[in-house]
Amino acid sequence: MRLSYREALNQAMSEEMDRDADIFLMGEEVGHYQGAYKVSQGMLQKFGEKRVIDTPIAECGFAGVGIGAAMVGLRPIVEFMTWNFSLVAIDQIINTAAKVRLMSGGQFKMPIVFRGPGGAAGQLGAQHSQCFESMYANCPGLKVVMPSTPADAKGLLKAAIRDDDPIIFIEGERLYGFQGEVPEGEHLVPIGKGDIKREGTDCTIVSWSKMVHTALEAAEELAKENISVEVVDPRTIRPLDEEMIFESVRKTNRCVILEEGYSFSGIGAEIAARVQSKCFDDLDAPIERINRFEVPMPYAPNLEALITPDVPRIVAAVKRAMYLEKN
């Protein structure tokens, strides 16, 4: 079935909520307004106000409510209108959700999904364009999931809802309208399992979420010059499918890491560290990283484009890794 990424997410939640009455959706504008990004379209009509709950603008409050409910056995899906606003709830997520299991010596589970859109979406400025995967992934006790396609979105969200741990589910704000083939019904993508989005032999690009599509475009460009790029998508940032990445690098002997967010303490830094430690003898060139440049996102379209990873930067990085281009 052809669905948009948005519809795939909606289907995942609806199917799971049909299956288990302990699951509910909570967040700003998720009910009567049908979702700020229409991800929950029709769900209020289907499940009623008890299970599709409009909250006041109090992220810290409702994230905490979700956490308490999860501790005593419900399975909340907490929507942040965007991940930018999760910062006022980050205490709840990091200090509580991620830690209750350990602090209680394993007595309490934390089956909760925090979800919403992340990343830049076009001239939204400094406060509405941010990537938080590296912040959340820095915290043991959380799992961080970032699907790039409608099929992965559905399969991973269903898996996330069934998982007994707190999940940071970051959707691509720019991907909501993206269409793709999605398996009907029971379609689960295991958390922690990556996917090869394009096979190739000359160079590996590791990328996730929206950037996978930019990587695929770059791969297409490079193919015209007979350079065969493999695009691998870990899909889950933490736990990370490092074996898939290592295997690809062992085949291509080159690694480019493409990340929408900043490089400093970024996910790419973690991946690069692991690749150099496990594939040192396989690498024919230094690992390349492509990231957003280190400034808060400006509003002007020329500047936003300037600091955002794009196809020419990827093409250049791949060529550097192949010693086809200097610097």
Add this chain to the structure above:
Amino acid sequence: MGLASSSEGRYIPPRRRAHRAAKEDPLNVQRQENAVAVDKKELLALYQQMLTIRRVEEASAKAYAQGKIGGFLHLGIGQESVCVGAISALNPTDYVVGTYREHGHYIAKGGSAKEVLAELYGKSTGASGGMGGSMHLFNAKNRMLGGYGIVGGHVPLAAGVAFASKYRGTDEVTLCFFGDGSVPQGAFHEGISIAGLWKLPIVFICENNQYSMGTPLYRTLAVADVTERASGYGIARDRFEGHDVLLVKERIAEAVERARKTQQPTLVEVITYRFRGHSMSDPGNYRTKDEVEEWKKRDPITVGRERLIGELKVSEDELISLEAAVKAEVNEAVRFADESPVASEAVMWNSVLSTPDSDPRKI
């Protein structure tokens, strides 16, 4: 900006002036009479619980001084009547969520002295298997949902527990304890606001011991009566002094009943006092000796004992043997904690996630 100045020309903040003016009764709480109905068996049981908590905390202070306990250690000595009285108003299926000053709450909710002390010693037999420590005592079986170390941060969580009870249509009630220092915190307001909006079966209990660390209440709150916040959130309120354990029980029972029957939350402020410093490193020099001595006259344990003897004609002998039994129990708990095996590495690795990341040691 013109600063108000006193006659000596020294600036005195407005709150302080108001405070001085109201020196007779700075908190403006009417001194309570003791609770009316007194049942001997009940008061004896509550007295024993308060005493156990007191002895456990004294023992932990001693162990701390001996270097057997590390980290932060916050004692509730002087405040025992609040947790004991309040939790005695609950059914076993009700929930408790507390702060880092929660040894008493843990015991009042059915936990043992052994579990508390072993946790403080960092042992595998502790309440949280040595993973939590003094500030994070959990007991799933007893529905003690933990102590939390971020001031005010647990208030929304407690509202969420009450939300789950309502979602499932059970008659459970949640008690959420916090200090006066939580009241300026955002999470406190968001949690209470949502509980009021959604009519959740919860009682918010502010254990107002009049200080947050070294800062007296008048320097943290513009309106000293904490319960005034209730009106803004559409919930009920109550406020009283808490040295009489039975009075605490009686008043909290009303709020619990309200939560259970009508799903209306209540914000309760119980005025109390901690006799020791904020934590073991704090000698509490910001308070005068007189002030501390004044409050010690209303030591909940002494008050309970006096009522047992005076009103209920419990004999001195009976109390002495009860007190000896408590002492023996706590001594045994100390021995147990000391001799228990250290915290388990396996439990640690398995308590991070339900399906562990790749081997965490590898990363």
